[in-house]
Amino acid sequence: MPITYYKLPNGLRVILSPDSTAPTVVTAVYYRIGFRVEPRDRTGFAHLFEHMMFQGSRNLGKMEFIRLVQENGGVLNGSTRFDFTNYFELLPSNKLETALWAEADRMKGLAITEENLKNQQDVVINEVQVSVLNQPYGGFPWLWMPQHANSNWYNSHNFYGELKDIEAATLDEVQAFFKTYYAPNNAALAIVGDFEPEEAQAMIAKYFTGIAPAELPPPPDLAEPRQEEEKTATRQDPLANRPALAFSYHMPPRNSPEYFAMGLLDQMLVQGDDSLLYRELVKKHGFSGEVSGAINELGNMFDYDGPMLWTASLFHDSTVQPEQILSAVDTVVESLQSQPVEQSLVDRSITKMRSNLYDTLTQFGGFGRANLMACYALFDDDPSRIDSLEAEFRKVTPQLVERTAREYLRKNNRTVLRIVPGAAELAADPAVATEESN
């Protein structure tokens, strides 16, 4: 599919990808500010801020943005991730201009009150309650694992937010955060669907050209040191009644040959009933009914830009010890490290990956394509990378898989997280963290 990529004079990156399959259009604005980079005494701030972007701008008061999209026959959402915050609308294609006008309006500035902020602090606290604190296994493993596996604060803090931090946020802080990060030169606008690129370019020029760029702060150092010792963390979950186990390995650097090999290792190890860990842990040992796994549990292996984990997890019975499960995992991993895998296994992984890529790109009416193009524009200044992904996976050889398994599936590159069901007891072991301390 064709991609048009250019920048406005104010630095806004624009990516256009027409596709007339359905009379719908996705408009997605990505800001290069994720939850890694938020004020240290304000955990959860990037996400709270995302909520404030729906509370009012110059021409759209509270609820008016949401109502505008809805009454034009569309749906909308926003999400805060490791390295970006996005806002998107999926609308009938004749409403592209409406969406562009509205997104430009809130890129120009927020018109919000103390009351709006208090309201969204309550909503976000309810969100954290319903997703994590009031839920068995609430942060397992997506929220908790990065806190144990990483050592750099940017990667290891509670990014959903301590409730006291969410409560403490002020309106001035919200406006300052906007001023710092929500500028056109820190953003990408992606449009996918049924539209004429020339018409879209004219509309984009009309609504976005006048928005002033900002001086961006230097990016912080997100690097994680090489892990040299296996880590184990245990969390007591008073709401859970079966144990659970997750294990993570730090990923190779993005876009390196080893990174693409890890993409295939993910397919080999946990994706599908034909995968090695499914066969070993589910079918052979009966430890669990399924093994889940992912590179980036809050997205996919393409939409982040910093240190990342490959994580697998399962629920099991109290009669099974985590050591038994890990020993079975080791058997599988060691088989990958001791010799090159068969070419047929690599081929099958590439087929699964290719099929998966189509799903990723077509997810939610073309939103998936907008997501990847916006990320590659922001992180690599090259959205056409999405067209070369398949070729990168095809370069992976059995030898590279073996080398990657040796370096990245090292036991001392691993963090193990155990969930122990039942009420928390005061533990002397510093490795024991309870939900309350989270």
Next chain:
Amino acid sequence: MNPTEVSASKEIPPQGPPPKPFHLPATTDFSLPNGMRVTIVPYGTVPKVAVRACVGAGAIHESAAQVWLSRLTAALMKEGTRTRPAEQVAREAAEMGGQLEIDAGTDFTSVGGVALSDFGPKFVALLADVLTAPSLPPAELPRLKADLLRELSIEKSQPEAQAHECFVETLFPDHPYGRAFPSESALNSYTIEDARTFYRSNFDAARTHLYIAGKLEGDLRRAVEDAFGGWAKGAPAPDLPACPVKARSFHLIDRPGAAQSNLLIGLPVAEPSSPDFIKLDVMNSLLGGSFASRITSNIREEKGYTYSPISQIATHRQLAYWLQSADVATDVTGPSLHEIFYEIDRLRHEPPSAEELEGIRNFLAGLFILRNTISPDAIIGQLHFVDSQGLDRSYLSTYTRKVMEVQPADVQRMAETYLDPSQMTIVVVGDQAQIADQIAPYEAVTQ
């Protein structure tokens, strides 16, 4: 910036050109001599194809002593066929870029997956083997039962599931729809013969509708005829009508220390074949079924009591019920109930403005396009809804026109006729010690 200062000079959002015409994806429909129905929908340019068999076999066909036997049977069906061991099924599917999923629901078991288009005909053949000739191996039974026992235990620890169990139990006493969970001992007692009998009695061609949607390659019709032509006809699914309870009741499930209360409020409404159903759909979207709806605006955006309240019209075969759910902060449990009933009462007593209704009608018209284009599986979902409810396919082609015809008085009448609070079931999962006083006014009306 003070919002009141700028309001005088606000810009009007651009409206854009008139909408392009929307045409539903065309379908090819036929039946095999054994009675299996088939629908094929060419759609899109992405080289993937969704293949899904919807079999009229589910929880509804379980006796009171067989709860989750349909799930156990589905799990066993993944364990290989008479000619292919489970590992081979999984590997072959993966080589086609797909995976076969088998999900037992209340009315239907769905068997299918999404594969690369090149392999469409082969994927159909693999699916047919799994669906028509599973080996249901006894050796795997203990492991699969242990998995289901674990799932049972985990599901029952979730407050939403506890509320749901109580709600359906109240709405559907003495009917399979009302039995969300088995006892551990019942689950433990199921034998391989139980599962094989369940399979034999409920899986056949007459009960199956196969849907294929996406970018189509190869002769799929021929592949379907070859793969399913020899399957036994069997008999259509028996009619097991349910008569949901429409009476006020209040149920509290104590969850000491809970930071939130999980609320479920609902009652039976007109079934999908009723002329009122689309009007109910519009009423629901305006009341609580969308982001900008009244209940969500009230308890989320004005009051901050909750994160994701939503109302919906849930359906089974030829019946429907309205259901509002919200997970609210413990200290505002009573106020949340108050506001939800306030919004219900307001709509029952006063029609919405023409402007508010127009926004909702446009929303549903736009959503309809998304639901019929967003993915091959979404297209299948729409068709299966219509077919399984015994509706004519014209339900889809006339949907948008009917939505646009709904008037403010219709919306009020729907709320008045169907949302009578004195006939609603209310379930609260929360910390009794903290919410007892707040919920007292609602408990008191229990009959």
